[in-house]
Amino acid sequence: MRKIKHGKLAGGCSDACCLKLEDLSIALDSEQILDGVSFHLHCGEIVALIGPNGAGKSSLLRAILGQMPYTGSITFSPAGGPAIRLSDPTGAAKGSRPLVGYVPQSPTFDRGDPVSVLDFFTAATSRWPVWLPIPKKHREQAAACLARVHAQELLDKPMGALSGGQLQRVLLALALDPVPHILLLDEPLSGVDAEGEHQLLEMLDELRTQYDLSIFLTTHDFATLDNFADEVILLDKKVLCAGTPAQVLSSPAFYDTFHLRMGKGGVE
Amino acid sequence: MDLWYHLVDLLPFEWAQSGSMYFMKNALLAVLVISPLFGLLSTMVVHSRMSFFSDALGHSAFTGMAIGALCGFHEPTWAAVIFAVVFAVLFNVVRRYTALASDTVIGVFASTAMAAGIFLSTLGGRSFTKFNSLLIGDILSVEPAKIGILALILLAVIVLWLVSFNHLMLSTVHPALAGSRGIRVFWQETVFSAAIAVVVTLSMTWVGLLVINSLLVLPGAAARNTARNTAQYHLLSMLGAVVCGIAGLMTSYYLGSSAGASITLYLAAFFLVTFILRKKYN
Numbered sequence: 001m002r003k004i005k006h007g008k009l010a011g012g013c014s015d016a017c018c019l020k021l022e023d024l025s026i027a028l029d030s031e032q033i034l035d036g037v038s039f040h041l042h043c044g045e046i047v048a049l050i051g052p053n054g055a056g057k058s059s060l061l062r063a064i065l066g067q068m069p070y071t072g073s074i075t076f077s078p079a080g081g082p083a084i085r086l087s088d089p090t091g092a093a094k095g096s097r098p099l100v101g102y103v104p105q106s107p108t109f110d111r112g113d114p115v116s117v118l119d120f121f122t123a124a125t126s127r128w129p130v131w132l133p134i135p136k137k138h139r140e141q142a143a144a145c146l147a148r149v150h151a152q153e154l155l156d157k158p159m160g161a162l163s164g165g166q167l168q169r170v171l172l173a174l175a176l177d178p179v180p181h182i183l184l185l186d187e188p189l190s191g192v193d194a195e196g197e198h199q200l201l202e203m204l205d206e207l208r209t210q211y212d213l214s215i216f217l218t219t220h221d222f223a224t225l226d227n228f229a230d231e232v233i234l235l236d237k238k239v240l241c242a243g244t245p246a247q248v249l250s251s252p253a254f255y256d257t258f259h260l261r262m263g264k265g266g267v268e
Numbered sequence: 269m270d271l272w273y274h275l276v277d278l279l280p281f282e283w284a285q286s287g288s289m290y291f292m293k294n295a296l297l298a299v300l301v302i303s304p305l306f307g308l309l310s311t312m313v314v315h316s317r318m319s320f321f322s323d324a325l326g327h328s329a330f331t332g333m334a335i336g337a338l339c340g341f342h343e344p345t346w347a348a349v350i351f352a353v354v355f356a357v358l359f360n361v362v363r364r365y366t367a368l369a370s371d372t373v374i375g376v377f378a379s380t381a382m383a384a385g386i387f388l389s390t391l392g393g394r395s396f397t398k399f400n401s402l403l404i405g406d407i408l409s410v411e412p413a414k415i416g417i418l419a420l421i422l423l424a425v426i427v428l429w430l431v432s433f434n435h436l437m438l439s440t441v442h443p444a445l446a447g448s449r450g451i452r453v454f455w456q457e458t459v460f461s462a463a464i465a466v467v468v469t470l471s472m473t474w475v476g477l478l479v480i481n482s483l484l485v486l487p488g489a490a491a492r493n494t495a496r497n498t499a500q501y502h503l504l505s506m507l508g509a510v511v512c513g514i515a516g517l518m519t520s521y522y523l524g525s526s527a528g529a530s531i532t533l534y535l536a537a538f539f540l541v542t543f544i545l546r547k548k549y550n
Binding site: 062065067100101102104107109112113114116119120122123124126127128129130131132133134156158 | 434
């Protein structure tokens with residue numbers, strides 16, 4: 001299997017703040033979902049995971065989140081600290097795991113759900129029972145977190161009334177509190193219009209430099225990969241190809257998978 | 269209780285005169301305990317789309333009563349509580365390990381429980397009529413000791429709500445997101461459904477199996493029409509449940525109708541009002 005060349009950190013893995021997946025396999029009911037996947041994620045990098053439906057992208061994210069049993073190893077080396085092995089879901093001692101922020105595929109809220117953004121935020125980040133009036137302290141805290149993604153004005157809106165892009169921003173703000181080591185985003189660009197997409201990508205770029213985050217996202221939107229991704233990994237149960245967006249999009253493996261030719265000229 | 273009787277004596281009603289009509293005063297206190305309890309649980313039953321599930325729990329409680337009666341317990345309610353909790357936990361386990369949709373699993377459980385209940389209660393040619401009182405319920409038969417138990421349950425549910433409402437809400441919104449923040453989704457859901465099981469079973473004797481589910485659905489559904497955040501949602505749901513509870517009890521006293529059914533009709537009217545006043549979008 002081909003090892004990934006590190007984008008920004010040329011000259012091999014520096015071991016600085018790095019999530020390493022080695023020989024990761026997942027099998028469910030005798031069906032192989034992932035087969036010997038290995039790659040590294042580094043701080044300050046945005047890595048995009050692409051692949052056809054059923055390629056195991058979501059399962060891979062869930063394995064990193066510790067919500068799916070796997071074989072192989074996932075280790076995390078914090079900057080200046082010893083490597084930590086994220087063994088099976090419940091195995092790792094609490095506190096030693098790296099903080100993983102997770103932005104799920106847009107959850108569906110009913111339009112009438114009486115859950116405001118403030119309720120949702122406070123429920124996830126504090127112990128204050130949100131069915132009681134929410135104190136000013138929590139209100140200010142939520143507003144500050146939303147400000148990170150330029151979404152303060154959404155504080156009192158019902159979750160069900162948000163647009164796709166707004167919901168993504170709220171979920172992103174939540175994933176950033178507390179600021180994680182690794183940020184996982186599951187299809188953040190689906191259900192978001194062109195402007196929302198532009199805003200989101202700009203924000204991710206801002207975040208990774210500001211907080212030195214390692215950002216890992218799945219996407220089907222190949223056209224914009226070149227604008228934001230440092231690395232692209234093409235997955236179909238195994239890593240078929242990995243490298244810069246240009247390398248992956250022009251690779252034979254990409255063509256075989258999607259029957260698309262993407263290059264400087266766009267989709268043909 | 270004496271304090272309560274003295275308090276009620278101050279009310280200007282025919283039944284509130286001192287030294288008489290204790291059953292009505294007991295019933296009023298019971299309503300004041302039961303209605304906020306249902307108002308509180310209702311918010312989450314509606315939010316997590318478990319109204320069908322709570323209906324099924326009523327059926328299982330009935331089966332528990334039948335089992336308890338068959339075993340010759342003097343107080344079959346406790347057998348019913350245990351059975352309903354087991355039912356709720358089993359349901360959650362099955363739902364976790366199957367690919368079937370939730371409502372299918374509920375359907376399987378509800379019909380099984382109901383059939384088992386009827387089978388057991390009619391075994392050996394026995395008459396079903398002694399269970400009729402369970403179907404309609406009779407709040408006027410409530411005794412002070414039972415009100416005490418209900419008050420304890422109300423307290424327990426409030427504590428549960430203080431401790432785990434946030435986690436429960438996130439679990440229903442997005443299990444994987446909740447899991448990524450360290451919430452044990454399965455346990456949250458199991459404890460919540462066990463709580464509903466206990467409440468439904470204990471109050472069934474007074475409210476009646478046929479209408480108990482409406483108390484778990486209507487307050488939340490009505491509050492949802494107009495509430496814009498979670499605090500409003502809870503306030504409206506509990507307030508609506510209490511007001512309708514008292515109004516329903518009064519109506520049943522003066523008209524001689526079933527209290528459970530009267531309360532439900534008031535709740536339905538509450539729903540209608542909030543539906544007309546519902547928040548509009550754009």
